[in-house]
Amino acid sequence: MTEAFILGLSSGSACLVTCGMVMFPYLMSGSAGVKRIATDLALFLLTRLVIYFLLATLAWYSGQAIFSNPVVRNIVPGILYIVFAVMLVWYSISKNKNPDCPAKIVQTVNNRKLVPIFLGIVNSLGFCPALLIILTKGATQVTVVQSYIAFLAFFIGSSFWFLPLPLAGRIRKKEVLRTIGVLATGLSGIIFMIKGITNLIGGLING
Amino acid sequence: MDNVLINSGMKKPFGKALLYTLPMFLITFMFMSGGRPDFSNPASALAMLITFLFVNVLYFLMHYTGKTDRYRAVIFIIFALSLSFTLISNMVAMRNSMSFSQADILECKIPFCHLVIPMMILPAAFTQSIIFPGSIIGGFANIASMVVLWLIATLVLGRGFCSWGCFYGGWDDGFSRIRKKATVKKISDIWKWMPFAVLIMVSLTAALTLVPTYCDWICPFKAVTEFEQVTSVESATKAGVFISLFAGLVVVLPVMTRKRTQCSFLCPLGAVNTLSNKVTPFTVKIDKKTCTECFKCVEACPLFALSKENIIEGKVSVFCSKCGKCVDTCSKKAIHYGIKGVPAGTMMNFSRNLFLFVSFLFIAVFSSGSIINSLKSLLNLFF
Numbered sequence: 001m002t003e004a005f006i007l008g009l010s011s012g013s014a015c016l017v018t019c020g021m022v023m024f025p026y027l028m029s030g031s032a033g034v035k036r037i038a039t040d041l042a043l044f045l046l047t048r049l050v051i052y053f054l055l056a057t058l059a060w061y062s063g064q065a066i067f068s069n070p071v072v073r074n075i076v077p078g079i080l081y082i083v084f085a086v087m088l089v090w091y092s093i094s095k096n097k098n099p100d101c102p103a104k105i106v107q108t109v110n111n112r113k114l115v116p117i118f119l120g121i122v123n124s125l126g127f128c129p130a131l132l133i134i135l136t137k138g139a140t141q142v143t144v145v146q147s148y149i150a151f152l153a154f155f156i157g158s159s160f161w162f163l164p165l166p167l168a169g170r171i172r173k174k175e176v177l178r179t180i181g182v183l184a185t186g187l188s189g190i191i192f193m194i195k196g197i198t199n200l201i202g203g204l205i206n207g
Numbered sequence: 208m209d210n211v212l213i214n215s216g217m218k219k220p221f222g223k224a225l226l227y228t229l230p231m232f233l234i235t236f237m238f239m240s241g242g243r244p245d246f247s248n249p250a251s252a253l254a255m256l257i258t259f260l261f262v263n264v265l266y267f268l269m270h271y272t273g274k275t276d277r278y279r280a281v282i283f284i285i286f287a288l289s290l291s292f293t294l295i296s297n298m299v300a301m302r303n304s305m306s307f308s309q310a311d312i313l314e315c316k317i318p319f320c321h322l323v324i325p326m327m328i329l330p331a332a333f334t335q336s337i338i339f340p341g342s343i344i345g346g347f348a349n350i351a352s353m354v355v356l357w358l359i360a361t362l363v364l365g366r367g368f369c370s371w372g373c374f375y376g377g378w379d380d381g382f383s384r385i386r387k388k389a390t391v392k393k394i395s396d397i398w399k400w401m402p403f404a405v406l407i408m409v410s411l412t413a414a415l416t417l418v419p420t421y422c423d424w425i426c427p428f429k430a431v432t433e434f435e436q437v438t439s440v441e442s443a444t445k446a447g448v449f450i451s452l453f454a455g456l457v458v459v460l461p462v463m464t465r466k467r468t469q470c471s472f473l474c475p476l477g478a479v480n481t482l483s484n485k486v487t488p489f490t491v492k493i494d495k496k497t498c499t500e501c502f503k504c505v506e507a508c509p510l511f512a513l514s515k516e517n518i519i520e521g522k523v524s525v526f527c528s529k530c531g532k533c534v535d536t537c538s539k540k541a542i543h544y545g546i547k548g549v550p551a552g553t554m555m556n557f558s559r560n561l562f563l564f565v566s567f568l569f570i571a572v573f574s575s576g577s578i579i580n581s582l583k584s585l586l587n588l589f590f
Contacts, residue, residue: 005411005412006408006412009408009411009412067364069383160411176400178398179397179400180403180404180407181404183398183400183401183403183404184398184404184408186404186408187401187404187405187408188408192393194444194448197444198440198444200439201440202440202441
């Protein structure tokens with residue numbers, strides 16, 4: 001649960017760094033008030049939660065067949081952690097902060113009311129090593145309930161960065177929030193690099 | 208009158224400096240001796256006397272010479288060294304080792320340190336539990352007294368706590384003074400926001416796991432206090448992390464940059480103290496009328512609290528720890544201790560005297576216990 005939460009927290013900060021500039025204008029469009037932004041945000045988060053529960057179920061059922069070997073259980077997440085760590089560090093040091101944001105697709109949606117739902121779908125399904133890791137995590141759980149808990153922790157962690165959004169219009173120093181997001185992403189990258197290497201060594205020793 | 212003070216700096220005549228030292232003399236005497244000095248143990252009495260004279264001489268010199276940081280750094284660094292010495296000798300006496308076992312955690316025998324405080328807030332609010340395995344009241348370095356001390360200090364001094372109260376800050380402050388010139392001069396000041404990123408990460412993960420994650424995984428000062436016994440790949444990784452962070456942020460980078468890099472780029476409590484700088488009455492002010500924009504203070508600041516933009520604006524940033532290094536550096540006395548609401552360039556001497564009295568009293572009282580203990584141990588060793 002802890003790992004899933006930290007994973008979500010890091011994924012969320014990476015999301016803020018990469019997609020923030022694409023998603024924010026939609027979620028805070030025009031002169032929308034705090035109430036409207038909060039409703040859109042709630043819809044966006046709810047969509048993500050539903051998608052994650054679906055993925056949790058799918059991951060657990062498919063994982064029963066794939067991850068029966070205990071060494072594979074350590075080594076696969078270990079490699080994924082390292083890939084994710086490299087990605088996070090790259091995001092935080094890259095000057096082009098929104099190169100691959102999957103939420104860009106939302107530009108094709110004309111219906112304003114559907115935008116938060118579309119954003120929720122593309123944001124939760126957007127290809128990212130963090131999603132792969134949490135899918136692996138869900139797949140290696142003993143029961144489907146544990147898989148749901150892992151995805152829920154991932155959801156809570158990744159949603160944290162979006163919570164100040166309704167107040168974002170009133171925050172004077174938005175750039176500071178973004179800078180902290182960039183640094184938190186880099187920091188998470190280092191944490192996951194360590195975690196990945198520890199997993200790999202642990203897996204190899206146990207194997 | 209203040210114009211005269213600007214020209215003469217903050218120096219005071221011998222008698223006046225002595226008079227200013229008198230209240231500190233009496234209060235520190237009361238705190239160190241409890242009002243009744245005990246001469247039955249010569250080593251204890253001598254250690255107390257040396258510490259008492261040491262802190263009061265430093266305070267006197269601050270008034271007599273008009274320099275702040277030069278003498279603050281002496282007590283600050285000695286505080287850090289003596290606390291580590293006291294902690295390690297305590298650990299060795301109690302457990303024969305600097306490392307602690309899972310049994311020590313279960314028995315709540317881990318001495319508390321103020322860096323845990325930001326991680327305790329959320330769990331304490333939501334679960335009414337203290338997530339640190341230490342003694343709440345009573346015993347060595349208990350949680351209640353440390354939290355109360357930090358709270359008072361941070362409300363009064365703001366980030367001044369980081370230069371006048373933190374018993375770890377002296378380590379990188381000390382290393383940052385080893386070289387006369389920095390070999391690495393250009394560091395992006397974006398990094399000064401890193402403690403906030405660390406604060407968010409560790410506070411949330413600690414709230415979820417009910418484990419102080421910063422202490423568990425990151426804290427570099429485990430290298431000079433205590434650490435988890437290495438019994439697995441995970442605990443070996445943790446040891447690798449804290450040793451690397453100590454070597455990098457507390458030793459190598461401060462030596463190369465002449466900046467307190469651990470305090471500037473990592474410490475989550477520093478981030479909280481930065482926020483409390485908004486409420487403290489004390490501040491550092493820039494008098495635009497006398498400032499020549501030589502930017503020597505920017506170079507001197509050990510915590511990236513001053514930039515050229517700050518000087519041009521005439522405003523010190525919220526990251527200031529009131530160490531006094533910029534104040535000592537400025538030959539025009541354009542940068543000085545001040546009180547919020549009082550215009551820059553006025554009441555400079557009064558503000559400095561008041562700030563020095565409060566902050567020095569705090570560090571003198573807070574550090575005296577560990578300095579006396581260390582001295583006592585050293586005296587016992589030799590005699």
